[in-house]
Amino acid sequence: MPETGPTLGALLQTALAEFGPEARLDLELLLGEVLGLNRAGLIRERSMLVNIEQEARFKALLADWREGRPVAQLLGRREFWSLALMVDEHVLVPRPDTELLVETGLALLAEAPLGAVVDLGTGSGAVAIALASELGGRPVIAVERSAAALRVAALNIGRYADERVLLVQGRWLEALAPACAALIVSNPPYLEDADPGLRADGALRFEPRQALAAGPAGLDELAAIARTAPLHLQPGGWLALEHGATQGPAVRELLRTAGFDAIATLRDLAGHERVTQGRHPAGLQPPKASDILR
Numbered sequence: 305m306p307e308t309g310p311t312l313g314a315l316l317q318t319a320l321a322e323f324g325p326e327a328r329l330d331l332e333l334l335l336g337e338v339l340g341l342n343r344a345g346l347i348r349e350r351s352m353l354v355n356i357e358q359e360a361r362f363k364a365l366l367a368d369w370r371e372g373r374p375v376a377q378l379l380g381r382r383e384f385w386s387l388a389l390m391v392d393e394h395v396l397v398p399r400p401d402t403e404l405l406v407e408t409g410l411a412l413l414a415e416a417p418l419g420a421v422v423d424l425g426t427g428s429g430a431v432a433i434a435l436a437s438e439l440g441g442r443p444v445i446a447v448e449r450s451a452a453a454l455r456v457a458a459l460n461i462g463r464y465a466d467e468r469v470l471l472v473q474g475r476w477l478e479a480l481a482p483a484c485a486a487l488i489v490s491n492p493p494y495l496e497d498a499d500p501g502l503r504a505d506g507a508l509r510f511e512p513r514q515a516l517a518a519g520p521a522g523l524d525e526l527a528a529i530a531r532t533a534p535l536h537l538q539p540g541g542w543l544a545l546e547h548g549a550t551q552g553p554a555v556r557e558l559l560r561t562a563g564f565d566a567i568a569t570l571r572d573l574a575g576h577e578r579v580t581q582g583r584h585p586a587g588l589q590p591p592k593a594s595d596i597l598r
Contacts, residue, residue, distance in 0.1 A: 309359040312339065313350035319366065330375045334365045337379050373510045385434035389460050394452035396515045398430040401572045402491050405546045406434045408570055408579050409489045412542040413442070419486030419538045420445050424476050424529060427515060429457035429469065431489060436465040442486075444469045447476065450514070476529055477536045485536050491546040492525040493518035523554055530558040537584040544581040552577030 309315070312335070319331045332343050338361050341349060354362075365378050376382035376397040381390055384398035385406060391397055409421065409431075421439070423432035426446035436444045446461070446469050448454050454473055461469045472479050477488075495501070495516045501508040502517055518525040526545055533543045543564065547555045552569045559567045564582030572578040 307356045308353040309356050310354055312352050312354055315354050333375055335362055338362045372507060384430045387464055389428050389430055390456055391428050392456060393510060394512060395427040395456050396511055398428060401578055402546060404570060404572050404579050405489055405491055405544060406431055408544045408581060409435055409487055410438055413487055416486040416542055417538045417540050420484055422485045422488045424490035425492050426457050427453050429460040432469050433460055433465045436468040445472055447472045447474055449475045477532045480536050482535050483538050486538055486541045488533050489544045490529055492529060494522045494526060494548045496522040522548060526555055527558050530562045534562055534584050541584045542581060544579055546579050549576035552580060555580040
């Protein structure tokens with residue numbers, strides 16, 4: 305029988321004293337993972353004794369967390385759209401802000417033609433699965449260039465959206481047929497290459513750089529999608545792009561240059577411009593790259 309250590313409550317209080325009360329949620333998630341308890345269970349079982357092996361495992365997780373590794377990676381999952389999705393170091397950890405992209409896509413589908421929904425750069429599959437969970441028979445296509453990320457997406461799709469989401473490996477829209485989509489959504493890389501979070505000691509160093517950085521201004525991939533999307537959208541179809549809090553004006557200009565109309569930007573819960581949408585009018589031809597990348 306493993307040797308017993310401190311009580312659950314004492315172990316949590318020791319961690320809180322080290323990391324501060326603002327870290328409570330993360331600490332409770334990590335301790336709950338070790339003990340197999342949810343947050344309510346942690347409160348209910350405060351007096352239970354933690355054995356030495358469990359204490360050591362909790363401290364090992366704290367050591368990785370102290371170094372900056374996301375809690376979601378340590379747990380191997382992250383909740384998004386009320387779905388517990390598998391994540392690892394090959395995919396971005398889904399953020400709450402990205403739920404606005406799902407909400408926007410669902411709203412746009414009410415006035416979109418009858419075609420496929422395409423999620424570009426699907427990563428863990430979070431957006432594609434969330435959309436599929438709310439739709440009927442409309443096909444959802446999830447595109448991802450990283451083979452490692454596709455494996456994560458396939459596991460999540462197999463759990464939540466088997467046979468409702470088609471996975472495609474490729475760079476953005478290159479693998480898809482013209483005029484196939486009624487809606488294209490994407491949370492592409494949009495950080496500047498010099499963003500401090502990407503440094504060796506930055507907050508984002510444990511997540512895949514190729515899913516984060518997009519050139520000197522962070523606009524390279526947003527521009528690539530805006531340029532090519534008209535070829536793959538049906539007339540009256542919609543494009544919705546997540547972007548950085550200060551990039552709204554630039555993304556609106558990218559969509560205007562590409563010929564979209566009904567362009568609008570939505571704000572996240574913090575009041576930041578986060579998702580920009582545009583409609584593909586009939587008869588539009590995709591512009592040249594030189595017309596967008598100025």
